Amino acid sequence: MKTPVSVLRLPRGPDPNSRGFDPSSPRFLALCPTSVPSSSSSSSDEEEQRLRAELRERFLRTLLLMTGKRVRFDMHEHVRVHARFGASDIDVLNLQVSDLETPLGVQREALLRCQDVIACSFEV
């Protein structure tokens, strides 16, 4: 199970003519909410913004804690794989992992789509 396998398929790189992140791309529109629902009065906007910031900061700390650790990914159809977590992209659409253990062997580097993942667990 530990034999490394050669790369099966490289992901398509970012558009060379843009910043690499295209808000009008079909991928972004399909997977991300196109607008944030806003409240009516401005004071509740501020409160909502403050809550968003606090929640997001905690989430980023979670990702920081997860970096470099061996994480178990629970995916659809009760598939479970282990890998070393590397990074997530800003919209939490893809996860970069290393040493992904699959039935085919160990993938040295891999990109997991978040739509395929249900949960990730790790020990602190």
Add this chain to the structure above:
Amino acid sequence: MLRWSSRSPRHWHEFVNHEVCVTAGDQQRFEGRVFTVDPVSASVVLVSVQENECPSVRVILGHAVTDVQILRRGTEETERQMKSVFLPDRAQDLSAEELKSRRESVRLWLEKNRVPVTEDGELLCVANALTISAPYRPGDCSSANEIILSRIQSLVESIPGAEQPSAQTHQ
């Protein structure tokens, strides 16, 4: 009934610090205390509540969450315990004198490097754009300006002398 991922941050915040049971896509259930819900992806971060085992963290992706039920409400103590998992080095570990001398040595080092810095109680304020809170490590700098942040961080990191090595490294 709105989908979990369409809810507002206010709604998600209601669950933080409480023990919940999250139901995911294929009828899987996950239990734990909510540390946060990511506002971008609606992902729920749960921390295990067992006392004697080392804590484990589970992130359930927002698109898979179908239901979240509160089992037990949390307290200030549980919030503190949970936070200590994610932010282990707290300033309480150092005494007031140690904190003061650290603050002084960081301030002198910054002044030596011609950085305008003032003391504001326990905080160090740099050029009205960045603050350093106790215990004055590179990770304690906060600013809205990335460039200033990275420059001051590398300065604080390179402070000479017998500085306490940070207990946690995110390598």
